[in-house]
Amino acid sequence: MIRLFNTLSGQIEPLSPADGSTFRMYACGPTVYDYGHIGNFRTFCHVDVLRRTLLLEGLNVRHVMNITDVDDKIIRNAAQAGLPISQYTQKYERAFFEDLDALTVARPEIIARATEHIPFMVSLIQRLAAQDIAYQTEDGSWYFRISRFPAYGKLSKKDLTGITDGARVDVDEYEKDSARDFALWKAPKPGEHFWQTELGPGRPGWHIECSAMAMEYLGESIDLHAGGEDLMFPHHENEIAQSECATHKPFARHWFHVRFLLVEGRKMSKSEGNFFTLRDLLLKGYKASAIRMLLISVPYRQQLNFTFEGLAAETAAVERLRAFHQRILAAPRAAETNFELLAETEECRIAFRTGLENDLNTAEARAAIFELVRAGNAATDSGTLSQENAAAILDALREFDSVFAVLEDRDAAITKFALDWAEHEGRLDQAAPEVLAQRGLTDDQIQSLVDERTQAKRARNFARADQIRNDLAAKGILLEDSKDGVRWRRK
RNA sequence: GGCGCGGUACCCAAGUGGUAAGGGAGAGGUCUGCAAAACCUUUAUGCGCCGGUUCGAUUCCGGCCCGCGCCUCCA
Known part of the structure; x- marks a missing residue:
């Protein structure tokens, strides 16, 4: 039985599926607007460790991860690149999965793109609107009325009573009832991509996508929700507020947050x-x-x-x-x-x-x-x-x-993949000299040098043998003599 | 200011109220033409500082010092 720290309770608690058979977890995925950095991957790797441990314990796991493929940064970057949003995000989404593969992070059972789940988000917002918890402002955007959810702050342990309205309000957001109210649906600015829905034209706010997709695939109450520590507030807090107001059920039983790295x-x-x-x-x-x-x-x-x-x-x-x-x-x-x-x-x-x-x-x-x-x-x-x-x-x-998941040696192939990518992107200058040097050597070329050295050794021409070994070493190829012959590897 | 985390050997790091896991690096050794690799052995009377509780504290309590995170759609 796994015992895991739960951010919500602040305690280490036993972890088990509520329905007794399948563990239902949702992990916040990437916003695909750039290449992932090692901080991102620390989180994904630890979620992977959690997932793999659950499987090792013999549990069935149903793991959902979202891909945020529409947001402010994406819209901005796509516009700069002069590309449609989908074309822009496609590149980084593919890169993200290539990176996960490189790090042997296993795929979740379900990968959900925000742009493919707009109707679920719309209906969730409508459920909130029916209770007057979601409200529309003059520009057509929809906001969540935080004052209607007294438990707001329970995850991040924030007391919001001291926060005064109007202290820090964007010029764009002056219509909100309270400074803390967050966007559920954003009306389009001129020229922006939008979806025409019953809520009016626009695009989803960030938080709503996770609530909608988690419920769509895992039900209204899930076993665990994961993400980086920064997501605790406001993202996860907002997810809880939206979801629990819509369903009147606990959204996630367990909250798992991975700490940032230095x-x-x-x-x-x-x-x-x-x-x-x-x-x-x-x-x-x-x-x-x-x-x-x-x-x-x-x-x-x-x-x-x-x-x-x-x-x-x-x-x-x-x-x-x-x-x-x-x-x-x-x-x-x-x-x-x-x-x-x-x-x-x-x-x-x-x-x-x-x-x-x-x-x-x-x-x-x-x-x-x-x-x-x-x-x-x-x-x-x-x-x-x-x-x-x-x-x-x-x-x-x-x-x-x-x-x-480190025993199988795929490192050389992954490095080669990265080099091919760098070449394609015109970034080969960023590769270390040694890495570039060995790229110029094919396995056959290396093998023939190794063979030549073996001949030289047999002839007791150690000077020539050592010369070959040193030359290869300078290019990041290490030779190891053993009883069964010479092994070589790329450093 | 509010909430939270951490300070353990040269570096990273686990851990417990009863006497310090593990990895890397360093040192010694086995092997080897020489190397490399591999393997074995070895390296903290000490766990930020000062008090307290206790038969006994790195581990509990109090104070202090230092570092860090979140509190703005950064994993």
């Missing part, structure tokens, strides 16, 4: 020069697996300080896990089972599960697996690993990887 000790921002998209990091030569590992290794409620040193550390950690996995697959089997190791393996497996069940303590879970690495390696060294031992260890690793 980059090199500071809040990530373009002006600080520490703002990174996933693609920026791939072009610098960092591996997708290491990025995922770093993003999820610090528990979701903890501020993560994302550093290049940390990235290097996680690169090494992932490599060690992969090497261990390969070693156990290939290691000679002893005739006798090592019962001490068998017990240790089970302890580690349980510790891994216990860590995750304890408020998704990924640090604790991860530590348990490295404990297994040490024990498994020691047994392999001493030749006491039996078939039964190996099978148990591989089972534990499978369980680990069903959540962490």
Whole structure:
């Protein structure tokens, strides 16, 4: 049974599906107006860890994620690019999913685009209008009357009684009854794309899309709602207000918020020069697996300080896990089972599960697996690993990887993908020199150099052999001699 | 100002009222033409500071110092 911190109650609570069979969760997705940055992906990776842990616990999961494909920034950027909104967002939506794939974030069962669900939003607003909770202003926009929802602020623990109306009101919004009232439906400004609906022409406010789509796919009361910590207020607070006023039922039983990360000790921002998209990091030569590992290794409620040193550390950690996995697959089997190791393996497996069940303590879970690495390696060294031992260890690793998802090595292919993208976008100059250098080398070319070196070694021409190795190293290709021949890999 | 989070070894980081997980880096070793990789061993009498409670506190309580987040449609 997973126990998880619930923002709403401020407590760690057991997590289970209300209907006893399927866990219904909704996670706020991206606004597709630009490439995703590592802060975005920390949230998506942790939601992925939650989802995978639920599945590991044997639950059925129905997970919905929205794509916000219409909003102010999109309208602005699309206009600047001279493109229709849909064409503009399509590019970034595709990039978003490519990035999720790179980070082995599993797809939710349902992906819902805001622009494809306008009628659901309209009818939800109409339900509110029927109660006079939604009201229309002179320009045709619709707003939510916060004074009608006394529980407003219960999620973010805000006391709004001290907020005086009129203190900070946009010129555009002077018609609102209260400064805190938020937009449900925005009337179009001249030239803006709009939908013609029973509410009048316009487009949805941001908050309404999540309420409408969550209810459409998951019902009026859902098990869990997730997002970054910044969404707690006002976005999620507004979702609660809209939904609960419309249905008179609790909207989400459990609220899950992922904390922001810092980059090199500071809040990530373009002006600080520490703002990174996933693609920026791939072009610098960092591996997708290491990025995922770093993003999820610090528990979701903890501020993560994302550093290049940390990235290097996680690169090494992932490599060690992969090497261990390969070693156990290939290691000679002893005739006798090592019962001490068998017990240790089970302890580690349980510790891994216990860590995750304890408020998704990924640090604790991860530590348990490295404990297994040490024990498994020691047994392999001493030749006491039996078939039964190996099978148990591989089972534990499978369980680990069903959540962490870093054992399969797709890094080189992902980096290549990023380079191809950079070339297409005219951004190859942003790639690190070493990454570019190895791009010029095909696998065949590398292999023939490796073969030449092997010949040189056989002829005891070590000077030539070392020269080839050093040349390749300068291009980011590492050679490793072993009993079974030479292995090479792209750094 | 309001609400909230954190300060644990060189770096990252878990954790418990009874004596500090794990990763990385460093050091030593095994292996190797030399490397690299891999593996093994090793590294905090100490957990921001000061008081208190307790047989005993890093863990509980109080105060202080420092860092950070949200309070404007930024994950």
